[in-house]
Amino acid sequence: MAAVDPRVFRNYDIRALVPELVDEHSEFYAMLGDPKAFLAPLDTEGVTQIGRGLAGLFGAPKVYIGYDARLSGPAWARALAEGLTQQGVDVVLLGRCTTDTIYYVSGKYNLPGVEITASHSPKELNGMKMVRGGAQVIGMGSGMEELRDSVLAGRFPEAEREGHVEEQDILPEYVDHLMQFIDPEKVRPLRLVADAGNGVGGLPAHEIFRRIPQLKVTELFFEPDGHFPNHGPNPFEPENIVTLTEAVKREGADLGVAWDGDADRVFFVDETGKPIPGDFITALVARHFLQRFPGATIVYDIRASWVVPDWVKKMGGVPVSERVGHSFIKRTMRAHNAVFGGEVSGHYYFRDHFYADNGFIPMLAVLQMLSESGTSMSQLIASLGEYYISGEINSTVPDVQAVLDRIKERYADAKLDFRDGVTVEYPDWHFNVRPSANDPVIRLNLEAKSQQEMERRRDEVLAIIRGQA
Template structure:
């Protein structure tokens, strides 16, 4: 029997194909999705992995058997699926494993209007139904599946949200990582004042050049080299399902995602004065300062799209950003979209004459450690030990909104939070400068890794 406790995760259904996820499970998930949403019509899209067509067809067949009609929107990015769900006001399904290795695949689900479905909003029920093999009986009249390509409408909608018509012409190097940006970028950029220098735009779910995960610096090197060689004004690095975008400046150096949060927040606040902006617990303090300086209200959130989207809705926020490269927009059904973020950054760059490195310098104020992972045997006990080591010191505040955050009166802070899927603690440290960051980083790691803990790569 499949181990559904490992297959159905916090935000999606994801595992190795066919040992963990197969067409039989996908068909059951399709029927259960119809039960969960009560929908009589859904929309489905898929990425370029070799196993995606069969899984998409099986999911659609399961939904049809449960009585729902299916719109097959074909190949697309995850934010393309969110567009389909939002514009059609239908529950949506994306077949993708994002940046995971080629052997994996997955199923992302949302309700009508791209509203997220996570563990607390439906996935736990689907897991329980699968574990008990509680699958709906076939409907008296099965649904049908029809093909409908909405790529042109998706591109037009994004371009309606950001005007690039008056910018200076830019040379843009983009690395699709053989993922879905190779399909969506040409459609969105067509007709814009951009000279595109494509890298790895061939759709290939085996990822022959590098993993489609821009969070790993090793996967940015080819794009960094291309930016330097081609004289590009900017580099864009997309993950496998293209819902995240990372940025490289004209010198070939990565731009902090927190700087992008500040930059886009400033643009959105210029159009929507006084609005709330959501940021997660590991976003730089600089972004929070910039939100306030531009008249916005910063709202702190746990890491993860279900938490970010819930906060977006609760506070009617115009924008939300995570240091992991996920960016959320009220005008895009509060969903995350790397492509719309790219358009905002391109507009900001092209509307003035400075290079990207100078443009983002004003949004990057502090030194950051990056994420450091430690493998531990007792997650809760280690968090308690770290909190105990700091909470009684003068001028220190602690909170447990997401893991443990410890803030110092001199502007230093760190966050330590558990991984959703592995026995890891993830540490992020920020300080006014490198000389004050390094000692704090090393001190916290020493507490984390005593003696029942062992270091993990990354």
């Protein structure tokens, strides 16, 4: 029996180095500095053991398995299926698919699912995102500890039967589900550039575009390739959207979109190639859904610009803030029956997608809004008003808690919120500082009523964070 390193079990998923792609002497491993604090290898024997543990945790007769474009995906899928079937669980292999496809089948059929993915991480990593029936995520505090402990102990009950494996093509059905979120006939013949980054986002995207034939689409890197030969699988890194922005300008496109490796996050640029922050997309998509569901609740993460609560209130909705992280956003959405939720990071959640995140519904909503407005994407964003944000700024610090304590002391006269790091709010400016989950890093997001004031306050807070004031 293969030993599984406990470090692969993380807050929201399983994440590990693929032994065939990286070892302790490789350039990638050395580049990480001291990766042993948070990364460990996982081979297919270990994946099988995790499958056996998941069988007990899920307690379900059938499990869906999908995988992204990573080179180790097919082998990991077979190994995971082996572990599940050893414990008497039937398996449906969906092949290559997006993470939100797994959320769909889990919610639709009330059965567990596993997407084998390392999301936006480099090609040397792989992992698993796991959900119980109803697309309810497995994480620390919601089953991950039990899974870890059972796998590390290596004690699994004897099964009365061996499960069987079948394959299914769920893509047409899944795209049917996505198309219910807009009226395709209202979409004008817009010109769009879409970058799948050699991940799996191109699979549903191509089918969506086929069903909206009036769109004029330039498809970039739609062929899944786990080598990610054209750019990295994280479009939120500026170097990974160079080709997209160039193509938008060259083609005279109305907008550009890009997905991360498993396509549960989506990134937008306007017709000039300018990146659009995730909270501004949240505000736009909130407007779209509040037109369809007047008075509904919208959940947004605590880092977001005032543009989100301002517009939710203007549209007659109820804005509710929550700490960063999908488990918190989804929990709060369920509690409030919220129709939509958004994070600055490009995760967008939908009640009618089983409260799960989805990388395609936001694109569809934006296409319809852009069509109905008759304006450009930059004008649509400008219609939200003037907001001055810093973007997320990371600082490596020797003592994270000392930084948080300095912030609390310095801004004790403000409205303070401690749900996620420290959130400080004054009438004309606000900010959030929160620690990274894995590194000695503090993340700052700040907003003020003018560009000059934003820059002044940003520099002021950064000086405190970095011990320079």
